[in-house]
Amino acid sequence: MAHKVIFDTDPGVDDAMALLFLHRHPEVDLLGITTVFGNAAIEITTRNALFLKREWNIPAPVAKGANETFDPARPHAGWPTFVHGDDGLGNIGVPDDIGIDPDPRPAHQFIVDTVRANPGEVTIVAVGRMTNLANALKAAPDIAGLVKQVVIMGGAFYCPGNITPAAEANIHGDPEAADFIFTAGWPIVVAGLDVTTKTHMKRHFLDDMAVRGGKDVELLQRVSDFYIKFYAHAVEDGMLVHDSCACVYVVAPELFTLRSGPIRVVCGGIADGQTIQKPDDMQFGASLWDGMAPKQVMVDVQSDKVLDLLSRTIAG
Ligand code: RIB
Numbered sequence: 099m100a101h102k103v104i105f106d107t108d109p110g111v112d113d114a115m116a117l118l119f120l121h122r123h124p125e126v127d128l129l130g131i132t133t134v135f136g137n138a139a140i141e142i143t144t145r146n147a148l149f150l151k152r153e154w155n156i157p158a159p160v161a162k163g164a165n166e167t168f169d170p171a172r173p174h175a176g177w178p179t180f181v182h183g184d185d186g187l188g189n190i191g192v193p194d195d196i197g198i199d200p201d202p203r204p205a206h207q208f209i210v211d212t213v214r215a216n217p218g219e220v221t222i223v224a225v226g227r228m229t230n231l232a233n234a235l236k237a238a239p240d241i242a243g244l245v246k247q248v249v250i251m252g253g254a255f256y257c258p259g260n261i262t263p264a265a266e267a268n269i270h271g272d273p274e275a276a277d278f279i280f281t282a283g284w285p286i287v288v289a290g291l292d293v294t295t296k297t298h299m300k301r302h303f304l305d306d307m308a309v310r311g312g313k314d315v316e317l318l319q320r321v322s323d324f325y326i327k328f329y330a331h332a333v334e335d336g337m338l339v340h341d342s343c344a345c346v347y348v349v350a351p352e353l354f355t356l357r358s359g360p361i362r363v364v365c366g367g368i369a370d371g372q373t374i375q376k377p378d379d380m381q382f383g384a385s386l387w388d389g390m391a392p393k394q395v396m397v398d399v400q401s402d403k404v405l406d407l408l409s410r411t412i413a414g
């Protein structure tokens with residue numbers, strides 16, 4: 099039976115590849131795309147999601163989400179234009195008017211309605227800030243018991259962050275939202291930098307995918323050029339496919355090693371946005387992790403197999 103998926107995203111170059119993977123994978127039934135601010139403002143990430151939907155003929159609706167942090171008093175974190183470009187898709191010149199309307203509901207309401215309509219069946223894959231999830235859970239706490247699972251790209255557990263030494267960008271952009279969803283009683287699996295920084299896609303690998311995949315993958319290749327140049331400091335002529343790791347987990351969980359334990363997020367101070375797990379197999383004194391339901395953190399990955407699955411699914 100296909101995995102019913104809601105993709106919560108801030109496209110975003112690596113978000114684009116992840117979306118094409120979900121769209122093309124035969125065991126995924128993509129029910130909806132919900133947008134969130136992060137790699138750019140919500141008007142831009144939503145426009146980009148509609149653009150990718152149009153270019154790739156994706157039937158799933160796009161619902162526009164949050165442009166404000168869960169705690170509105172939190173100062174604005176800024177846009178990573180140096181990573182994803184001014185247009186959020188590598189400065190390829192995305193048109194302003196896509197000619198498709200978003201779903202009339204806000205993203206968090208789309209999530210609530212879709213989860214309630216498919217009890218026990220929906221996997222939410224969230225690869226931007228956790229704001230839409232937090233808003234959905236706050237509005238409808240019952241969805242915690244109705245989702246199949248929540249798979250997240252975010253956090254840095256046993257390694258440094260990428261936006262500060264302590265924090266990963268998706269969590270750093272809305273730490274209060276992240277702590278709210280991590281401490282709720284729903285099943286969460288997290289693809290953090292521990293595994294995504296081990297998953298390098300080289301330019302020649304993407305070029306080969308584009309040769310096989312034709313114009314749809316050529317779009318991905320054009321979108322990725324700016325991002326590959328940004329990643330020169332970390333990957334030799336290649337990039338990190340963060341968001342795709344979370345999507346691959348949905349269909350191939352055996353490619354990842356998990357560690358179980360509750361997760362808290364630091365909200366404020368020098369380590370703002372840091373994600374900290376209390377591993378179930380270790381003993382500590384009393385702490386603010388006590389009584390919280392365990393979550394699963396990916397600590398290792400068979401990255402060659404992840405890349406191979408991405409390539410075969412996206413480009414044939
Ligand atoms: O830290 C990587 C994450 O931040 C990815 O989801 C990327 O798209 C950005 O949102």
Ligand code: CA
Nearest residue numbers: 110113225226
């Ligand atoms: Ca993203």
